[in-house]
Amino acid sequence: MYTYEYPRPALTVDCVIFGLDENVLKVLLIQRLKAPFEGSWALPGGFVDMRETIDHAAQRELQEETGLENIYMEQLYTFGDVDRDPRGRVVSVAYYALVKFEDYKKVRGATDAMDAAWFAVSELPPLAFDHDKILALAHQRLKNKLRYQPIGFELLPEKFTFSQLQTMYETIWQKELDKRNFRKKILQLGFVMELEEYQTGHQHRAPRLYKFDKEGYLSREAKGADFEG
Amino acid sequence: MYTYEYPRPALTVDCVIFGLDENVLKVLLIQRLKAPFEGSWALPGGFVDMRETIDHAAQRELQEETGLENIYMEQLYTFGDVDRDPRGRVVSVAYYALVKFEDYKKVRGATDAMDAAWFAVSELPPLAFDHDKILALAHQRLKNKLRYQPIGFELLPEKFTFSQLQTMYETIWQKELDKRNFRKKILQLGFVMELEEYQTGHQHRAPRLYKFDKEGYLSREAKGADFEG
DNA sequence: TCAAAAGTGTTTCTGCTACACCCATGC
DNA sequence: GCATGGGTGTAGCAGAAACACTTTTGA
Numbered sequence A, B: 001m002y003t004y005e006y007p008r009p010a011l012t013v014d015c016v017i018f019g020l021d022e023n024v025l026k027v028l029l030i031q032r033l034k035a036p037f038e039g040s041w042a043l044p045g046g047f048v049d050m051r052e053t054i055d056h057a058a059q060r061e062l063q064e065e066t067g068l069e070n071i072y073m074e075q076l077y078t079f080g081d082v083d084r085d086p087r088g089r090v091v092s093v094a095y096y097a098l099v100k101f102e103d104y105k106k107v108r109g110a111t112d113a114m115d116a117a118w119f120a121v122s123e124l125p126p127l128a129f130d131h132d133k134i135l136a137l138a139h140q141r142l143k144n145k146l147r148y149q150p151i152g153f154e155l156l157p158e159k160f161t162f163s164q165l166q167t168m169y170e171t172i173w174q175k176e177l178d179k180r181n182f183r184k185k186i187l188q189l190g191f192v193m194e195l196e197e198y199q200t201g202h203q204h205r206a207p208r209l210y211k212f213d214k215e216g217y218l219s220r221e222a223k224g225a226d227f228e229g
Numbered sequence C: 001t002c003a004a005a006a007g008t009g010t011t012t013c014t015g016c017t018a019c020a021c022c023c024a025t026g027c
Numbered sequence D: 001g002c003a004t005g006g007g008t009g010t011a012g013c014a015g016a017a018a019c020a021c022t023t024t025t026g027a
Helices: A054-066 A131-148 A151-155 A162-173 A179-189 A214-221 B054-066 B131-148 B151-155 B162-173 B179-189 B214-221
Strands: A002-004 A010-021 A024-031 A045-047 A074-079 A090-098 A116-120 A192-198 A208-212 B002-004 B010-021 B024-031 B045-047 B074-079 B090-098 B115-120 B192-198 B208-212
Touching: A010 A054, A010 A116, A010 A131, A010 A151, A024 A054, A024 A162, A045 A054, A054 A090, A074 A131, A074 B074, A090 A131, A090 A151, A131 A151, A131 A162, A151 A162, A162 A179, A162 A208, B010 B054, B010 B115, B010 B131, B010 B151, B024 B054, B024 B162, B045 B054, B054 B090, B074 B131, B090 B131, B090 B151, B131 B151, B131 B162, B151 B162, B162 B179, B162 B208
Parallel strands: A010 A090, B010 B090
Antiparallel strands: A002 B002, A010 A024, A010 A045, A024 A116, A074 A090, A192 A208, B010 B024, B010 B045, B024 B115, B074 B090, B192 B208
16 A cells, blocks of 8 residues: 555556558557456557656557557647546546557467457547547548658558558548659658668559668658658 | 545646747746755746636746736646655646736746746746756747747737748847748738837837737648748 | 838749559468 | 559749848937
């Protein structure tokens, strides 16, 4: 038992993990086994330990509940409505991240035997707590951030085609882009490196593969390279 | 005394309040009377009560320590390094706001007889805790937000001249703008309303006064009116 | 009458948008 | 050989940037 002179809210983290499954933006949820919201789907998350940063807590909880390790997450917002948790006062720091869906397709609930699964952002089940609000904000942030930072590459495999890249942007922004202008813009921004490889196996002409050019991007970053779509 | 099954970090808020004093961007600080950091300058802030939202805690603490009331603050970031407070684990949710300096020029420490004062952002005293980090992030956010939202008006008096408006942008961005292009851009964005009043008392030609046109801005917002400077 | 800030248009350049056809491949 | 996606260039237009002089006022 731990005692304090003044009451303290409990502090938790919640993680919004986005992935791209064939042109569908998905989010990783876990199914709760304990009350409150037993059986409901919720964002992975949990209580912050005393000896860890909140960033670390987010990573740890994500790992414990879904098995995903070493995911770089960015802080989103802190939710502190008084009644957001029926157990009492709980303040939650939300994080979000983008992952390569193929690498984590087959998630299953880790410890606590909870289930974990991917859901299309456009077809979500009812969520526990205020997690719908958190998710909505994360989705908004993702859309905006994509505008001026090359974060979208996190969603794609290491090597990808221009089509995949464009479809990713179109999926997140929910609007169509011009093929030629898109290619021009991306190349001009120096986001990608051309590879001497082609994607085979599919029908039709084999498209060239590219990979994200971190060096190229960073060198251009100073000049304020944005992508507005 | 309050007892919990697991240990809990303490939860605080910190407020970064910006004001503009004659082309100098300033921030409102309080002087600490108690340990730790006794005598040091720090951001106004304090512990979150159990029955209030964190937004409310920020407002309340700001009022208690500096007398500023009804300031709309926006959440900035949550700081959770393990050793950021020598008293133990303290997580702090930072907020920031912009105020009309003239209205709050003569702040004095409120309760607890602390002192409160404005400091130029470019000439800060040593700050308590990690408050220099918080302030740096707030400053960064201010610069960015100014780019696509008309928040700068919060820093100016109700009625202002085009010169004042331009100088405000120049001060925050630390770069000079072209007078004619600036006027064109602002008018085109519908940010301001022309008044039939002129600022007198100063030497030289009396400049026309303007005020922020909230209606005009909101009606244009849908169209995605940005100001890139 | 001088010093200092207010106010005003036009031209140039850059970057975004719109748009259509040929190529390679597997079936 | 045909259906499907891969790949390429150009012209027009809109918005940003560069730029200088006249007006007003108080001292």
